[in-house]
Amino acid sequence: MSEITIVEIARRCGVGVSTVSRAINNHSDINPETKKRIMAVIKETGYIPNNSARNLKRTDAKCIAVLVKGITNPFFAPMIEVVEKEVEERKYALVIRHVEAYEDEVDVALELEKEKRLRGIIFMGGSARHSADKIKQLNVPVVFATIGSDIADDLSRNEYSTVSVDDEKESFKMVEYLIGLGHKRIAILTEGSDTPSIVQLRLKGYLDALKKHGLEVDENLIRYVDRRIYTFGNGYATTKALIESGEKFTAIYCISDVLAVGALRALSDAGINVPNDVSVAGYDGQEIAEYCVPRLTTLKQPMMEISKKGMDLLFSIIDKESGHKHIVFPGELVVGESTREI
Amino acid sequence: MSEITIVEIARRCGVGVSTVSRAINNHSDINPETKKRIMAVIKETGYIPNNSARNLKRTDAKCIAVLVKGITNPFFAPMIEVVEKEVEERKYALVIRHVEAYEDEVDVALELEKEKRLRGIIFMGGSARHSADKIKQLNVPVVFATIGSDIADDLSRNEYSTVSVDDEKESFKMVEYLIGLGHKRIAILTEGSDTPSIVQLRLKGYLDALKKHGLEVDENLIRYVDRRIYTFGNGYATTKALIESGEKFTAIYCISDVLAVGALRALSDAGINVPNDVSVAGYDGQEIAEYCVPRLTTLKQPMMEISKKGMDLLFSIIDKESGHKHIVFPGELVVGESTREI
DNA sequence: CTGTTAGCGCGTTCAC
DNA sequence: GTGAACGCGCTAACAG
DSSP states (O other): OOOOOHHHHHHHHTSOHHHHHHHHTTOSSSOHHHHHHHHHHHHHHTOOOOHHHHHHHOSOOOEEEEEEEOTTOGGGHHHHHHHHHHHHHTTOEEEEEEEOTTSOHHHHHHHHHHHSOEEEEEEESSOSOOOHHHHHHTOSOEEEESOOSTTSOGGGTTTOEEEEEOHHHHHHHHHHHHHHTTOOOEEEEEEOOOSOOHHHHHHHHHHHHHHHTTOOOOGGGEEEESSOTTOHHHHHHHHHHHHHTTOOOSEEEESSHHHHHHHHHHHHHTTOOTTTTOEEEOSBOOHHHHHSSSOOBEEEOOHHHHHHHHHHHHHHHHTTSOOOOEEEEOOEEEOOSSOOOO | OOOOOHHHHHHHHTSOHHHHHHHHTTOSSSOHHHHHHHHHHHHHHTOOOOHHHHHHHOSOOOEEEEEEEOTTOGGGHHHHHHHHHHHHHTTOEEEEEEEOTTSOHHHHHHHHHHHSOEEEEEEESSOSOOOHHHHHHHOSOEEEESOOSTTSOGGGTTTOEEEEEOHHHHHHHHHHHHHHTTOOOEEEEEEOOOSOOHHHHHHHHHHHHHHHTTOOOOGGGEEEESSOTTOHHHHHHHHHHHHHTTOOOSEEEESSHHHHHHHHHHHHHTTOOTTTTOEEEOSBOOHHHHHSSSOOBEEEOOHHHHHHHHHHHHHHHHTTSOOOOEEEEOOEEEOOSSOOOO
């Protein structure tokens, strides 16, 4: 089965290849009649233009790329939908790539840019610190969503945009809320991450809140989950270990809702009532927080707004209507049924 | 910023382009010294080969594609991880594409195949009935995961493989289990789908089980969620409507775990105890089923085995060691805390 | 071991 | 309005 190419279509229609090309790409300079004839043959033969060849030649491809770190992470699902909608509205093409945990997302972007004709890139998740040089190499506007600007050094602030909540501040807010309820021994479920990331910011918010309110930091209450903060199992296992360690605590603050749901289950299994015996708080404001039993107190990130704003910003930079910006959205502390006064 | 190409690298190294190509692609016939020199220049210049051009020429690209219908669906996350591992082990490249609900996955595959040099395709989710002709057009081995063979007509059985559970049978099993617990008025949360899909099979299993046990089908107990069966909100809203309708029922069977979690929440809000007042059963055996409160009784699909077997099969067909097969895995009825005898 | 060269399939001039 | 010819960046023959 030799692949059918544009030449073959041209031959069958008795026209030149360029005419076929014009028909495919909706060019204006073409006789409607010939176009119709060509399109008929194309449909009939099931011909599909080779995208690689097109990318090689095309100069005007309007394409946006979204690079998602950990696409299996449900957190990004609603954001991606917003991106799809925005991109479609503007008649751009969209390519979604997921980036492995061990890959450098900017490297992947670099590669992708060679392959497609990208006009803009939006990153979701991933590490926070990238060399400005590398980002500059991308040559197209770049927006980081859900990653704040506070980790960027001043030099690189103008090389890319960020749209996010202030993870440190919001995390601080949540812990302060727990403290306000009278909790003094607040455990935290976090991840032992060595790279600068939102995880570290959230931990810092926790530490600062304790400090501000004169509570001492007990290392035994800082619990590191095994690698991934978006699995129920990790929240469950870590909480179980915490309980069994005999350490005293009256609240658990989890840096993701998914971890918190695992924590709820572990507490329930141990016969510990939430919120009467122990309060549980999450972070992210994912859909699950609203539907678990009890409903989770969580720090809701305005995901839709973040992605919407991220796209607006990206397009306005593409259209040279704006320079790079660093936008911070406020998070919302949603009080559920999982926390109460002590 | 003119893009830097292989010619430029060759010029800077004072060698021919093919030598550079050989260096990049780890060919054997090359002097280690020259290779080292070339690689150094490549690193220095930040040169990245253009993938489109490569795809255009390459004859041997070992690449597998996974097309996922609704990649935002957490159901496929663990399966994709298995695929990644298997593909990597065999030194193939992997391209993951997610397919919109309104797109035809086979069409997308057709397009992708023109662009990349695919050696095999694995589909996850999506509609069940595809014309054998179209699949044949793909020219490479195709495996459908999580979609059964029962919807394929005999003619096309040899054109592709399927690896799945028998959705109708397993669904039947679950409903029979509920009936065995003494339930007579069993509501079902399903999706009003017009295309042949697992959804219809699960509904059929429900209907058949009722019939077999002499229970009459009450249309009022068949509830259709609004479009998507993998959102908590839909399970919640539909269950809420069911409760408020005043219809009597003692069990709810949800055709996905995600719907079931939403149902749990709605019942809890209405002051209905699970499982004492109403039993709830899910389907899929996702991680959440094990961590919600109460734990969900569900029909667990062996997702890891399905994807592992799917990949094994795909590769053995690629290597001509096997023809197309239709493999059915047994599901496992996992009894949680959400169902009890009436 | 290395350089030269011919296309891969297509979009884009530039003549007609 | 249309066709011929060129070349995008690269790999794979082939010749040295």
